[in-house]
Amino acid sequence: MLRCVNAVFNVVTQANVDPFFHEATNTWSYLVSDPETGAAAIVDPVMDFDASSGRIGAKSVGQIIEAVNDRQLKVQWVLETHAHADHLTAAQIIKRSLGGEIAIGRGIQQVQKHFSEVFQIAADGDLFDRLFNAGEQFSIGSIPVQVVATPGHTPDSLTYRLPGAAFIGDTLFAPDYGTARCDFPGGNAAQLYQSIQTLYGFGDETVLYLCHDYPGPGLAPRCCFTVGEQRTGNVHIGQDTTEEQFVALRTTRDAELSVPKLIIPSLQVNMRAGHLPEPEDNGLAYLRWPLDAF
Numbered sequence: 670m671l672r673c674v675n676a677v678f679n680v681v682t683q684a685n686v687d688p689f690f691h692e693a694t695n696t697w698s699y700l701v702s703d704p705e706t707g708a709a710a711i712v713d714p715v716m717d718f719d720a721s722s723g724r725i726g727a728k729s730v731g732q733i734i735e736a737v738n739d740r741q742l743k744v745q746w747v748l749e750t751h752a753h754a755d756h757l758t759a760a761q762i763i764k765r766s767l768g769g770e771i772a773i774g775r776g777i778q779q780v781q782k783h784f785s786e787v788f789q790i791a792a793d794g795d796l797f798d799r800l801f802n803a804g805e806q807f808s809i810g811s812i813p814v815q816v817v818a819t820p821g822h823t824p825d826s827l828t829y830r831l832p833g834a835a836f837i838g839d840t841l842f843a844p845d846y847g848t849a850r851c852d853f854p855g856g857n858a859a860q861l862y863q864s865i866q867t868l869y870g871f872g873d874e875t876v877l878y879l880c881h882d883y884p885g886p887g888l889a890p891r892c893c894f895t896v897g898e899q900r901t902g903n904v905h906i907g908q909d910t911t912e913e914q915f916v917a918l919r920t921t922r923d924a925e926l927s928v929p930k931l932i933i934p935s936l937q938v939n940m941r942a943g944h945l946p947e948p949e950d951n952g953l954a955y956l957r958w959p960l961d962a963f
């Protein structure tokens with residue numbers, strides 16, 4: 670049960686936005702489609718992954734694929750907001766099933782450079798179909814999309830801004846949960862503060878779609894809030910919070926956070942656009958598990 674009233678927001682965004690919640694990782698993925706042309710984009714799709722067994726799966730993302738097929742949509746884009754550290758992307762599953770270009774911010778090259786060293790796995794920008802620059806424009810059918818750089822959580826973090834709405838990745842979480850951590854390599858709390866000021870500048874009516882939600886016990890996850898709701902209610906960064914206050918709070922909090930459970934499998938897959946390692950001679954593919962690297 671979603672607390673977002675999408676029928677209302679669709680009037681605002683002129684796009685159909687269907688949210689899909691991946692419970693195991695608290696991640697929101699989105700199917701964004703243009704009612705005029707049937708063109709679609711999928712934002713931040715998730716592959717199922719069970720760390721204890723090493724099993725991967727497409728059951729969750731299968732719901733998005735089914736929705737696309739049922740409505741005969743044409744997938745143009747698979748849009749990553751950043752290289753996620755808490756889930757594995759299903760971008761390649763989407764591309765194999767439905768097509769579309771896999772896109773991410775050009776800052777992924779900084780992430781790839783760092784984690785190629787850590788994992789001793791080759792990764793470069795060519796693994797993605799498109800690397801977006803800040804300020805670039807593209808479209809989903811007839812819907813214009815602006816690429817907005819929103820670094821801070823990671824150096825490659827992007828926001829995809831449509832008329833009246835934006836997919837903001839890990840910047841803001843729900844107002845009562847606050848903001849994303851900034852302690853990954855290339856993360857920067859002052860940058861996140863500035864990125865959030867950019868989001869707040871979109872205007873109070875703009876609907877911001879989250880990448881995650883962590884609702885309290887008994888509460889349903891919620892996928893979106895308006896800028897006005899965030900600006901007046903976010904526990905980490907309200908309209909009067911200074912950069913110094915935010916950096917101090919974020920830095921203190923980050924020092925207490927544990928390493929995300931799936932960071933090791935996630936990064937080595939996600940920095941390679943969701944490509945899994947090639948199988949060995951025995952037919953099995955293997956991920957790497959560096960010791961004392963995180």
Ligand SMILES: [Fe+2]
Nearest residue numbers: 752753754839
């Ligand atoms: Fe993230």
